[in-house]
Amino acid sequence: MARSAPPEARSAVREGPARSDECVLNIPPQPGYVGVARLFVTTLARRTRCDEESIGDLKIAISEVCTGAVRAHAGAGIDAPVRVRARSGPAGLVVEITVRGTSFRISSFADGAGPAPAGGFSEGSLPLEIVKGLFPDVRIVRDEEGSSRITFSVPVTPHGGG
Amino acid sequence: MVVIDLAVRSRIEGSWAVVDVEGEVDVFTAPKLREQIVELIEGGAHRLIVNLEGVSFMDSTGLGTLVGSLKRIKEHDGVLALVCTNRSVLRVLSITGLDKVFPVHETLEQALQGG
Numbered sequence: 001m002a003r004s005a006p007p008e009a010r011s012a013v014r015e016g017p018a019r020s021d022e023c024v025l026n027i028p029p030q031p032g033y034v035g036v037a038r039l040f041v042t043t044l045a046r047r048t049r050c051d052e053e054s055i056g057d058l059k060i061a062i063s064e065v066c067t068g069a070v071r072a073h074a075g076a077g078i079d080a081p082v083r084v085r086a087r088s089g090p091a092g093l094v095v096e097i098t099v100r101g102t103s104f105r106i107s108s109f110a111d112g113a114g115p116a117p118a119g120g121f122s123e124g125s126l127p128l129e130i131v132k133g134l135f136p137d138v139r140i141v142r143d144e145e146g147s148s149r150i151t152f153s154v155p156v157t158p159h160g161g162g
Numbered sequence: 163m164v165v166i167d168l169a170v171r172s173r174i175e176g177s178w179a180v181v182d183v184e185g186e187v188d189v190f191t192a193p194k195l196r197e198q199i200v201e202l203i204e205g206g207a208h209r210l211i212v213n214l215e216g217v218s219f220m221d222s223t224g225l226g227t228l229v230g231s232l233k234r235i236k237e238h239d240g241v242l243a244l245v246c247t248n249r250s251v252l253r254v255l256s257i258t259g260l261d262k263v264f265p266v267h268e269t270l271e272q273a274l275q276g277g
Contacts, residue, residue: 031190038186038219056250063221067189127222133257 184216187224208240
């Protein structure tokens with residue numbers, strides 16, 4: 001698959017007090033960069049020796065959250081990047097996505113919660129339910145600035161390989 | 163700008179229009195898939211198989227495209243079936259309950275034999 005990205009999306013930039021086992025990616029709030037976030041996090045997950053099944057789930061979750069984030073930034077006219085932070089450790093990978101501003105509505109992220117009813121369906125996405133189904137430990141909190149942080153973790157396999 | 167590849171091709175197999183999709187379907191690439199399917203439906207193809215065997219990734223934006231396509235084709239009393247064995251795509255279909263909404267086949271041959 002051919003991919004090219006500008007330098008600001010390619011580099012894993014450490015911000016401020018980031019720890020040595022932590023990588024941070026800031027993506028412009030544009031749809032074309034959601035794939036970059038997937039690539040970034042899945043590459044780190046492989047380095048952390050998460051199993052392939054978990055990495056597949058991670059790819060979905062990252063895409064869902066970053067899509068919502070990009071839409072929230074764009075909808076609010078926020079040019080600031082969406083921040084994707086991934087911290088690896090013995091237990092696995094902890095991923096945190098920060099969405100600036102107050103436009104990221106948890107309720108709309110969860111809009112259409114629950115599976116599509118048989119015979120009925122909605123064209124709207126079910127991002128939060130998908131992420132919850134894949135990573136039950138997902139947490140969404142608002143910080144003092146009103147930004148939203150979505151966090152979940154990907155375990156490493158007991159024998160360290162996938 | 164990041165380039166994410168998605169290839170969408172269509173062909174006729176008997177009474178079916180088959181849409182072969184290759185690559186990753188997400189918020190950036192889904193419009194390309196949607197455009198192709200809409201064109202087919204509006205052009206009179208009301209028996210549609212979307213072949214996802216070449217899809218390495220799909221999230222809910224891609225599912226939304228399929229759901230929208232299903233709604234559109236049902237307005238013409240049409241049928242839309244999927245071919246998919248990719249674990250990741252099947253997982254998203256299952257979590258959202260959409261595996262009960264779309265006929266999902268393991269092979270194109272099975273889909274072609276379907277109603």
